[in-house]
Amino acid sequence: MITEKINNIPLKLVECPRDAMQGLKHFIPTDLKVQYINKLINCGFDTLDMGSFVSPKVIPQLKDTSIVLDKINPSPNTKLLTIVANVQGAQEAVEYDSIQCLGYPFSISETFQK
Numbered sequence: 001m002i003t004e005k006i007n008n009i010p011l012k013l014v015e016c017p018r019d020a021m022q023g024l025k026h027f028i029p030t031d032l033k034v035q036y037i038n039k040l041i042n043c044g045f046d047t048l049d050m051g052s053f054v055s056p057k058v059i060p061q062l063k064d065t066s067i068v069l070d071k072i073n074p075s076p077n078t079k080l081l082t083i084v085a086n087v088q089g090a091q092e093a094v095e096y097d098s099i100q101c102l103g104y105p106f107s108i109s110e111t112f113q114k
Contacts, residue, residue: 015040016049018083022059030064034071041078047101049081053089066092074098
């Protein structure tokens with residue numbers, strides 16, 4: 001884990017490959033995602049936002065999050081975070097002991113919430 005302080009306040013580093021990957025049009029092979037996520041885990045980030053349990057119609061790039069989770073090598077030093085959009089996604093995510101955090105995107109924009 002990366003432990004730094006700024007003005008005596010602990011600094012937590014969160015890396016978010018999920019956000020970058022979800023916008024890519026061409027599907028990234030699952031094994032390549034696994035290799036990349038494992039490298040990021042080994043960097044020692046405090047938290048790694050690495051996938052999502054949302055409809056593959058909405059974010060097709062991350063339809064393989066469960067497979068990636070089955071194949072990666074989690075570390076007790078890096079918390080894994082996945083995004084969920086509803087109760088069903090949260091129920092899927094909590095089936096994985098390696099996930100310590102859930103993210104729920106919320107916006108005051110009705111268009112975004114749809």
